[in-house]
Amino acid sequence: MEMALAEAKKGRYLTYNNPMVGAVIVKNNRILGLGHHLGFGYEHAEINAFNNVSKQKNIRDATMFVTLEPCSHFGKTPPCCREIVKKGVKEIYIAQTDPNPLVAGRGINYLKEHGVKVHVGAREATSRKLNEFYNYFYQNKLPFVTLKVAQTLDGRISLAPSHRTYLTDDKVFEDVQKLRADYQAIMVGSGTVLADDPLLTVRIMKLKYSPVRVVLDRRGRTTSKFRIMNDQAPTWVFTENEKMVVRFADSPVKVFFKIKWTLKEIMQQLAQEGIQSLLVEGGAVIQDAFLKTTLMEQLIIYQTDQLAGGNSLSAFQSERDVQELITLKLIETKRVGNALRISLRR
Ligand code: AOF
Numbered sequence: 001m002e003m004a005l006a007e008a009k010k011g012r013y014l015t016y017n018n019p020m021v022g023a024v025i026v027k028n029n030r031i032l033g034l035g036h037h038l039g040f041g042y043e044h045a046e047i048n049a050f051n052n053v054s055k056q057k058n059i060r061d062a063t064m065f066v067t068l069e070p071c072s073h074f075g076k077t078p079p080c081c082r083e084i085v086k087k088g089v090k091e092i093y094i095a096q097t098d099p100n101p102l103v104a105g106r107g108i109n110y111l112k113e114h115g116v117k118v119h120v121g122a123r124e125a126t127s128r129k130l131n132e133f134y135n136y137f138y139q140n141k142l143p144f145v146t147l148k149v150a151q152t153l154d155g156r157i158s159l160a161p162s163h164r165t166y167l168t169d170d171k172v173f174e175d176v177q178k179l180r181a182d183y184q185a186i187m188v189g190s191g192t193v194l195a196d197d198p199l200l201t202v203r204i205m206k207l208k209y210s211p212v213r214v215v216l217d218r219r220g221r222t223t224s225k226f227r228i229m230n231d232q233a234p235t236w237v238f239t240e241n242e243k244m245v246v247r248f249a250d251s252p253v254k255v256f257f258k259i260k261w262t263l264k265e266i267m268q269q270l271a272q273e274g275i276q277s278l279l280v281e282g283g284a285v286i287q288d289a290f291l292k293t294t295l296m297e298q299l300i301i302y303q304t305d306q307l308a309g310g311n312s313l314s315a316f317q318s319e320r321d322v323q324e325l326i327t328l329k330l331i332e333t334k335r336v337g338n339a340l341r342i343s344l345r346r
């Protein structure tokens with residue numbers, strides 16, 4: 001199963017909102033074939049593993065190790081569980097069941113009904129962690145939300161409102177680029193668009209699926225003159241200003257208009273659009289709003305070696321007064337460039 005998990009990881013950045021899956025076929029203590037899910041719309045891990053077995057080798061009565069329950073549905077590819085039975089696999093070890101309601105136990109049932117000996121749970125925690133966003137999404141019917149903040153030692157993100165202050169160095173830039181590549185969507189507030197005119201794309205590698213840039217612009221302050229409204233990667237705007245619908249009517253920008261949006265409703269809408277993971281990059285008001293909800297799962301802070309002092313802008317700033325402390329769980333600290341990266345969980 002360790003090998004199957006290592007195989008699965010080869011699909012990173014390629015599977016989009018499909019899980020990363022790996023499979024190993026074993027017979028008489030020999031490995032006959034290895035495979036992984038090649039990417040969204042392509043062969044599943046099991047099929048890829050079968051395809052990798054040399055023609056001289058007989059698969060009948062082999063044992064299979066798969067990191068995810070084999071699928072039972074006709075999707076972009078036919079069901080893997082049928083192929084496993086057809087090939088005569090005798091026994092199968094599965095790390096975790098598939099939370100996707102299209103499958104959810106049906107694959108395992110099919111295998112059992114057709115005489116395959118099934119074991120579930122080997123390296124389950126590792127598999128769940130590998131597809132953390134996928135698992136979270138189907139369990140909660142909401143995207144997995146990470147807040148990302150770059151701040152000074154004294155917790156400031158900018159020397160003045162509406163002013164871009166460069167805090168972090170190239171190493172942090174690279175680290176954030178990699179972080180973005182793991183998410184399906186990136187969120188900012190209109191204030192960040194107005195102040196920074198950011199691109200919010202991944203430039204250090206070529207991604208087949210660029211994360212969707214999601215802009216929260218209740219008042220409708222953004223226009224098509226900003227860079228994210230004009231390039232290849234998709235941009236979605238959530239607004240309470242109906243004029244935005246007309247403003248972006250002839251543009252690829254997708255506008256979600258409602259008289260009043262709550263954060264929860266926005267998350268539900270994103271889930272409905274198939275977004276399993278969201279990286280919230282600011283600004284301060286949005287970060288603060290998330291911090292106070294159960295919608296946030298993870299916080300990643302890049303704490304730099306600088307001090308701002310004075311009354312510069314805090315990373316979490318709301319219009320209301322904060323009455324209670326929010327305690328998070330410290331998961332990891334790591335030195336990255338001129339910052340200490342602190343990862344915390346709700
Ligand atoms: C497997 N093996 O390697 C993967 C599985 O749209 P499709 O046809 O590619 O199906 C996608 C769904 O199939 C996905 O949401 C998940 O339930 C399952 N993924 N299943 O047996 C694999 N990637």
Ligand code: ZN
Pocket residue numbers: 044045070071072078079080081
């Ligand atoms: Zn499959």
